[in-house]
Amino acid sequence: MDVKESIQKRRSVRAYKDRDVSDSLINELIEAARLAPSGNNIQPWKFFVVKNTETKKKLKTNKAFYNDFVYEASVIIICCADPNEYVKKKGRDSGNEMRAVRDLSLAAAFLVLRATELGLGTCFVGWIDQEKIKEVLNIPGHYIVPYVIPVGYPDGEPRYKETKGRDEIILQNQNI
Numbered sequence: 494m495d496v497k498e499s500i501q502k503r504r505s506v507r508a509y510k511d512r513d514v515s516d517s518l519i520n521e522l523i524e525a526a527r528l529a530p531s532g533n534n535i536q537p538w539k540f541f542v543v544k545n546t547e548t549k550k551k552l553k554t555n556k557a558f559y560n561d562f563v564y565e566a567s568v569i570i571i572c573c574a575d576p577n578e579y580v581k582k583k584g585r586d587s588g589n590e591m592r593a594v595r596d597l598s599l600a601a602a603f604l605v606l607r608a609t610e611l612g613l614g615t616c617f618v619g620w621i622d623q624e625k626i627k628e629v630l631n632i633p634g635h636y637i638v639p640y641v642i643p644v645g646y647p648d649g650e651p652r653y654k655e656t657k658g659r660d661e662i663i664l665q666n667q668n669i
């Protein structure tokens with residue numbers, strides 16, 4: 494599968510087969526994220542990989558995620574960004590939350606595209622309680638957790654989605 498096909502095939506998958514995703518595949522996903530671009534090459538991303546049933550149960554008990562399908566995935570990747578990296582490495586004292594989320598999201602996009610290529614289903618899930626997640630997983634308080642990504646083998650077809658046409662997303666159309 495090439496990048497074009499992966500982009501076309503990727504969909505939000507919210508139902509997963511009862512089948513484990515291997516560690517070597519998880520490593521492939523993290524590797525795709527690791528190679529992403531970032532402003533000033535800061536690479537502010539951190540990923541907490543949840544596989545353990547007990548940990549999933551703890552997250553569920555604490556209502557860390559509001560979508561129940563998240564707990565059903567073989568793996569849940571907690572996507573974090575450390576805004577302090579820009580202070581430490583570049584002395585920037587404002588705008589770091591935006592930078593951190595921006596850079597993390599590029600890495601996360603690489604991750605989900607690689608997952609698609611590997612036959613895995615993913616979904617960005619932002620309907621979460623980031624403070625609860627940090628508390629349960631002992632993630633540093635200043636990290637930002639904008640979303641998590643459940644990963645599993647897709648069960649069924651994704652729902653229909655509408656997409657905007659080119660005319661709706663291109664601001665200047667004269668030369669195209």
Ligand SMILES: Cc1cc2nc3c(=O)[nH]c(=O)nc-3n(C[C@H](O)[C@H](O)[C@H](O)COP(=O)(O)O)c2cc1C
Nearest residue numbers: 503504505507560616617618619620621640651654
């Ligand atoms: C940042 C972000 C947060 C999202 N949060 C949720 C969520 O909390 N729950 C959910 O079911 N889907 C969530 N989605 C998935 C979107 O609903 C989905 O991407 C959109 O409907 C387009 O469908 P597609 O991903 O299949 O192309 C989120 C997507 C993004 C990019």
